[in-house]
Amino acid sequence: MEVLKIATAGSVDDGKSTLIGRLLYDTKSLTDDKLEAIERNSKKKGYDYLDFSLATDGLVAEREQGITIDVAHIYFSTKKKSYIIADTPGHVEYTRNMVTGASQAQASIILIDARKGVIEQTYRHFFINNLLRVKHVIVAVNKMDLVNYDQQVFEDIKADFEKLNSQSSYEEQEVTFIPISALKGDNVAQKTDAMSWYTGDSVLDFLETLKPEQEELTAARFPVQTVVRPKKDEFHDYRGYAGKIYGNSLKVGDAITVLPSLTSSKIKSIEFFDEQYDEAVAGSSVTITLENDINVTRGDILVKSDEVPHSAKTLTASVCWMDGKALVPGAKYEIQHNTNRVLAKIDSIENVISTDYSGEDASATQLTLNEIGKVNFKLSKNLFYDNYADNKAGGSFILIDTQSNTTAGVGFIG
Amino acid sequence: MSKILKTNALESEAIYIFREVVAQFENPVLLFSGGKDSITLVRLAQKAFYPGKIPFPLLHVDTGHNFPETIEFRDKLVEELGLNLIVRHVQDAIDEGKVTEETGKYSSRNMLQTTTLLDAIEEFKFDACIGGARRDEEKARAKERIFSVRDDFGQWDEKNQRPELFDLLNGKIEIGQNVRVFPISNWTELDVWSYIEQEQIEIPSIYFSHKRKTFVRDGLIWSASKYVYREENEEVLERIVRFRTVGDMTCTAAVESEADTIARIVSEIKTSTISERGARIDDKRSEAAMEKRKQQGYF
Numbered sequence: 001m002e003v004l005k006i007a008t009a010g011s012v013d014d015g016k017s018t019l020i021g022r023l024l025y026d027t028k029s030l031t032d033d034k035l036e037a038i039e040r041n042s043k044k045k046g047y048d049y050l051d052f053s054l055a056t057d058g059l060v061a062e063r064e065q066g067i068t069i070d071v072a073h074i075y076f077s078t079k080k081k082s083y084i085i086a087d088t089p090g091h092v093e094y095t096r097n098m099v100t101g102a103s104q105a106q107a108s109i110i111l112i113d114a115r116k117g118v119i120e121q122t123y124r125h126f127f128i129n130n131l132l133r134v135k136h137v138i139v140a141v142n143k144m145d146l147v148n149y150d151q152q153v154f155e156d157i158k159a160d161f162e163k164l165n166s167q168s169s170y171e172e173q174e175v176t177f178i179p180i181s182a183l184k185g186d187n188v189a190q191k192t193d194a195m196s197w198y199t200g201d202s203v204l205d206f207l208e209t210l211k212p213e214q215e216e217l218t219a220a221r222f223p224v225q226t227v228v229r230p231k232k233d234e235f236h237d238y239r240g241y242a243g244k245i246y247g248n249s250l251k252v253g254d255a256i257t258v259l260p261s262l263t264s265s266k267i268k269s270i271e272f273f274d275e276q277y278d279e280a281v282a283g284s285s286v287t288i289t290l291e292n293d294i295n296v297t298r299g300d301i302l303v304k305s306d307e308v309p310h311s312a313k314t315l316t317a318s319v320c321w322m323d324g325k326a327l328v329p330g331a332k333y334e335i336q337h338n339t340n341r342v343l344a345k346i347d348s349i350e351n352v353i354s355t356d357y358s359g360e361d362a363s364a365t366q367l368t369l370n371e372i373g374k375v376n377f378k379l380s381k382n383l384f385y386d387n388y389a390d391n392k393a394g395g396s397f398i399l400i401d402t403q404s405n406t407t408a409g410v411g412f413i414g
Numbered sequence: 415m416s417k418i419l420k421t422n423a424l425e426s427e428a429i430y431i432f433r434e435v436v437a438q439f440e441n442p443v444l445l446f447s448g449g450k451d452s453i454t455l456v457r458l459a460q461k462a463f464y465p466g467k468i469p470f471p472l473l474h475v476d477t478g479h480n481f482p483e484t485i486e487f488r489d490k491l492v493e494e495l496g497l498n499l500i501v502r503h504v505q506d507a508i509d510e511g512k513v514t515e516e517t518g519k520y521s522s523r524n525m526l527q528t529t530t531l532l533d534a535i536e537e538f539k540f541d542a543c544i545g546g547a548r549r550d551e552e553k554a555r556a557k558e559r560i561f562s563v564r565d566d567f568g569q570w571d572e573k574n575q576r577p578e579l580f581d582l583l584n585g586k587i588e589i590g591q592n593v594r595v596f597p598i599s600n601w602t603e604l605d606v607w608s609y610i611e612q613e614q615i616e617i618p619s620i621y622f623s624h625k626r627k628t629f630v631r632d633g634l635i636w637s638a639s640k641y642v643y644r645e646e647n648e649e650v651l652e653r654i655v656r657f658r659t660v661g662d663m664t665c666t667a668a669v670e671s672e673a674d675t676i677a678r679i680v681s682e683i684k685t686s687t688i689s690e691r692g693a694r695i696d697d698k699r700s701e702a703a704m705e706k707r708k709q710q711g712y713f
Contacts (some may be wrong), residue, residue, distance in 0.1 A: 001608070003423040003600075031689040070557050070575065075550045075602050082424075084600055096577060103579040212423065225433040230466035238465065244430050244581065249418075270419070273461040278416035285429035285462070286419065298437050322577050336582055339437065398582045405586040407576045 002081045004212045007101035007108045007134070009088045009125050014111040015142045019182035020074055020085060021050065023204065026189035029076035071097050080208050095355065095370040096322045098128045099410060103396075106212055107136035109203070114147045114179075118160040123356040126161075130168045131318060131372070131412065133389065136210055137175045140203060144195065145181040151197045154179045167357050170389075178203055218247040218391045219309070222302040223338035228287055240271065240287035241296055243339070246393035249281040250288070255305040258296055259384040264305055265290040299340035301384065301394075309394055311384040314347070317411035318388075319367060319375045323401065327367040327375070327409065335379070335411075337397040343380040344399075350374040367409075375411070387414035424605055425458065428597040430581065431560055432462040435542050435595050436469055438585035442542035442595075445531075446472040446499070448484035449660040450617050451546030451598065454606055456491065457615055458597060459544075471498040473543075475530050477523040478505045479641040479662040487618040502534045521643055522664035528710055532568045535592055542585070544595045550602045552691050554705035560599055566590035570708045603690045604683055611676045623656045623674045634667035658683075659690050 008016055021038075024030040030038075042051045074085040086101035102108060110125045112118060129137050139161055147153045158177045165175055178187055179198050186192035189204040201209070228240035254267045270277045271287045280286050288302065296302075303309065321327050327346060335344045352364040352373040360374075367373045386394030399409040435442050444459065446452045459468045474488060492499045504526050507513045512533075513526045535543065549556045559575050561583050576584055585593055598606070610617060627638040629648040636642055638650045641663050655668035656679075669688075673679045 001422075001605075032687040033689050070572075072556050073549045073600070074556075075600075077602070077604070082602070082605065100577045100579055225430070226437045228463055228466045232465065235465050240465075242433050242462070244426065251416075271464075272419050273464050276417075277419040280419040281421065283423060283426055284419050284421040285426040285433070287464070334586075336584060338582075339434075392580070396580055396582070398579055398584060400584055400586055405584070405588065407579070407582075407584045410577075410579045410582075 001077070002212045003084060004081055004107065004207060004210055005084045005086065005105050006207070007086045007088060007098070007105035009098050009101065009108075009110065009128075014113055015182045016087070016111050017051065019109070019111065019140065019142065019180070019188065019203075020087060022182050022185055022188045023083075023085075024074070024076050026185065026204070027076045027078055071101055078204070078208065081212070083207065094124070095128070095320060095372065098125070099132065099320045099322075102128055102132040102134050103410070105134050107138065107207065107210055108134045109138045109140055112139060112141050112157055112161075114141050114143045114153050114157065117157050118164065120356055122161070123164065126164055126168070127355045127357060130170045130173065131320075133170050133173070133392065135172075135174060137173060138203065138206065139175060139177045140182075141177065141179045142182050144179045144186060145184050149179075149186075149194045151195070154198075164357070176200070176206060178206065219307040219386070219394070220248040220250050220304055221246040221338070221386075221391065221394050222250060222288065223340070223393075224296055224298055224300045224302065225339050226298055227296065237293075238289070239293070239296075240289050241302065242285075242287045243302075244285045245280055245282050247282055247391060249279050250302075250304075251279045252277075256290070256302045257305045257308050258294060259301040259303060259308070260311070260382060261295065261300070262308075263294045265292050265294055267291075299338075301338060301340075309384050309386045309391075311382050313379045313382055315377050315379065315383065315385060315413055316350075317375060317377070317397070317413045318353070318372060319399070319409050319411045320372045321367040321369060321409045323406060323408035324369055325401070325408070326369075327399075328365070332402060333408065334400040334402055335377070335383075335397045336400055337383060337385060338393065340383075341400075342383055343402075344377045345380075347376040347378045350376065385413055388412040389414055424598070424601055425461075425609070427600065428455075428458045429462040431583070431595065431597040432459050432544070434561075434583045434585065435544060436463070438583070439542040439593070441538065441540050442470045442544060443473045443500070443538065443540045444468075444470060444544045445546075446474050446488065447546070447660070448474070448480070448488045448618060449546070450606060450610060450621060451548065453491070453615060453617055454609060455544065455546050455597060456495070456497075457613060460495070468495070468497060470544075471500050473500045473502070473531075473534055473538075473540075475527045475534070476501050476503050477527060477662040477664075478503060479523055479639075479664050481618070481620050481637075481657075481660065481663060483618045483620045484660060487616075491616075500534070500538070502530050504530050506530070507533065519643055519645065522662075524661065524665040525707065528568070528707070535568070540592060541587065542593045542595050544597065546598060547596050548601050548603075548606075549596075549599050552704045554702070554708060558596060558599065558708075560596055561585050562594045562596070563587060564592050564594060568592075569710065570594075572705065572709070604680070607676065607680050607683055611680055617676075618660070620657045620660065621679065623654055623671050625652050626655050626668065627651070628653045628655060628668060635669065636667060637663050639663050 072087045088097040088101035108129050180187040187202045224241045225243045268289045268291045270280050329346050331346050351360040351362045388395030395413040397411045401408045504523050507529050513529050628635045629650050656671040673682045
């Protein structure tokens with residue numbers, strides 16, 4: 001079954017929980033005991049409606065404070081597809097959570113309250129979807145029932161959003177506008193009669209048309225995770241390189257170059273469990289063997305010989321900072337790029353970028369929690385990498401604090 | 415005609431995670447309960463390292479109150495695949511006086527497993543423990559990472575978890591810490607059953623419809639057994655049941671079912687209006703039962 005990963009962002013006020021609850025309810029993904037628990041706990045809190053956030057706020061602290069602290073994962077399926085929603089909360093760890101959710105997503109839902117229109121929060125949602133280059137953005141204009149299903153309200157919001165879209169750095173992004181009422185269920189799972197002027201799909205119908213693995217076709221990248229060397233007689237000389245394919249498919253016979261050694265070979269076989277294949281596409285976890293016996297280890301990347309990426313001992317990236325300890329020039333971090341790790345030193349911080357499109361602060365000397373900025377790095381050794389805009393897998397990395405071992409930030413090269 | 419691999423996204427993701435574990439840790443172990451999720455993990459691990467063998471042992475924390483069918487199945491699987499199985503017993507921790515047996519109507523060794531598990535982690539110096547927990551099972555588990563760091567007391571710090579971006583998994587830890595790894599985090603119950611059906615994976619007989627001596631308490635069907643406390647007025651009847659989730663006898667309730675094949679189980683789950691853990695007695699202790707157990711080092 002196909003799996004589509006979606007990120008949603010926003011606060012309870014936008015009706016995000018109601019939208020998710022509605023999608024679960026209308027696809028019959030909410031079982032009676034879970035529904036009863038929501039009813040019981042909504043009543044206990046004195047609400048006269050069902051608070052679907054109670055189904056997703058899994059931690060005691062979240063339920064106590066009535067806020068979502070952490071990304072929640074919600075699952076539902078139709079006959080066609082399985083869906084995974086990364087529901088990223090507002091408030092506290094806003095940017096960090098949204099970036100995390102969007103890094104996994106093939107589509108993103110931005111909610112706008114029809115009564116309020118495009119607000120600062122909308123800017124921030126869209127900015128992150130631009131930065132991370134999430135291909136499909138659904139702008140759901142919610143609470144249409146509270147504005148009498150007025151087409152003009154919808155059109156005005158759409159026009160405002162298009163202005164925002166003109167500032168986007170990601171031209172190929174597909175933005176789709178859908179007028180909905182999550183509370184009434186209008187245009188969520190089913191089309192509604194209340195807005196006959198709207199001729200597009202409902203949210204669910206639109207999601208059903210999206211192809212999960214249809215990332216833009218980019219150069220194939222095969223980061224080696226581990227080397228399979230069975231200690232069995234019948235596989236005496238066997239050396240298989242285990243990893244996952246990113247970008248275009250790989251075929252048996254392809255001329256490849258191993259990075260960083262720049263040695264060349266040809267793909268002898270592509271294996272998945274006990275079967276051999278002629279070709280495997282993006283997202284496949286396979287084992288590859290090569291024609292000749294060359295030295296390949298974890299951290300190496302196999303690429304097609306005519307698609308060797310750029311290499312350097314420096315790099316520049318937009319960094320989203322996720323740690324309480326600020327990022328400052330001179331500090332050392334470990335960069336994890338695919339399956340490879342290199343030591344990096346912060347050379348300089350160029351700027352801190354406002355996530356509401358209001359500009360950049362070039363005087364910034366550090367990057368604090370939930371800030372995004374352009375950072376220059378010096379690397380301890382040569383690294384082969386892509387620009388994030390050209391190749392997501394080859395152009396992204398995380399920064400690991402060498403003392404606390406925590407994931408302190410994420411970088412998008414270019 | 416060229417043969418093109420059609421990938422199953424969830425299977426591929428799980429295999430990727432297994433390979434990261436073996437590459438990033440020195441001493442991983444697979445926590446094996448004999449339930450369908452851990453059996454599915456074994457199949458995925460087989461695929462991840464083929465034609466090599468599964469490069470880590472299995473650990474079973476035996477409460478002593480298991481269904482005999484599960485233990486029989488476990489031993490057969492280990493034999494067939496030539497796996498290395500480690501068993502540690504909750505009874506030993508009781509005999510050593512480390513933990514005290516619960517008494518009374520709801521007594522169970524479920525909570526006591528944690529001590530035995532943490533002792534085994536220390537004994538073998540495991541740095542990564544692979545488990546079959548899924549985010550859709552329970553709301554505290556929905557907040558769990560793929561690589562979830564535990565301190566030397568096995569504690570889960572749920573408010574301070576590492577962000578996980580793209581496929582980039584960070585398994586760096588201090589000595590004494592360990593990481594719990596969940597390769598099938600993103601699978602639903604139906605995904606697991608569909609996979610078992612597609613791969614024709616063998617599972618213990620208690621998952622299929624059978625006759626069993628049972629009694630009803632709090633709307634749940636309990637197994638009548640010497641390990642399960644029962645009051646005199648709780649009447650034992652033979653019912654046609656199966657188990658949807660398998661812990662030990664004291665924490666797992668049965669459901670009435672005629673499903674005697676995997677295909678019938680799949681169609682039963684598709685139409686079920688009760689969630690999988692609706693039959694978990696251990697989750698009913700409180701709204702936050704799972705979160706509390708996880709903080710203490712439960713799996």
